[in-house]
Amino acid sequence: MTEQTVTVTVPFTIRKRGGRKLVVTPGGVEAVLAPRARVDSALLKALARGFRWQKMLREGDYQTLEEIADVKNINPSYVSRLLRMTLLAPEIVEAILAGNHPAGLTRAKVMQPFPMEWSRHRINFH
Secondary structure (H helix, E strand, O other), X not given: OOOOOOXXXXXXXXXXXXXXXXXXXXXXXXXXXXXXXXXXHHHHHHHHHHHHHHHHHHOOOOXXXXXXXXXXXXXXXXXXXXXXXXXXXXXXXXXXHHOOOOOXXXXXXXXXXXOOOHHHHHHHOO
């Protein structure tokens, strides 16, 4: 049996429109290219630590955030800022985990004080 190579040519162009990439076929049909997830490992790690420490406090492994700071040999304010991340709106937490959070949402930004109302998180982090 002989091997054959088949070449298929599909003419299309890619255009940017409103920050999104569109594939335009010769017939003028447009299709949006789905953006790739961009997991921010620093943000994800900080979020995971915050939830882990919250669980440890809840289950009585530690009594205070100062105790966590002493054991981990870190500053209590850092522990406090990571624990505050557990107060983020569930949709923001899910977006961080999925890697499709707003580009402006960084670990540094989340570690700053933010409004407690979940509805205001969308505005604050976009």
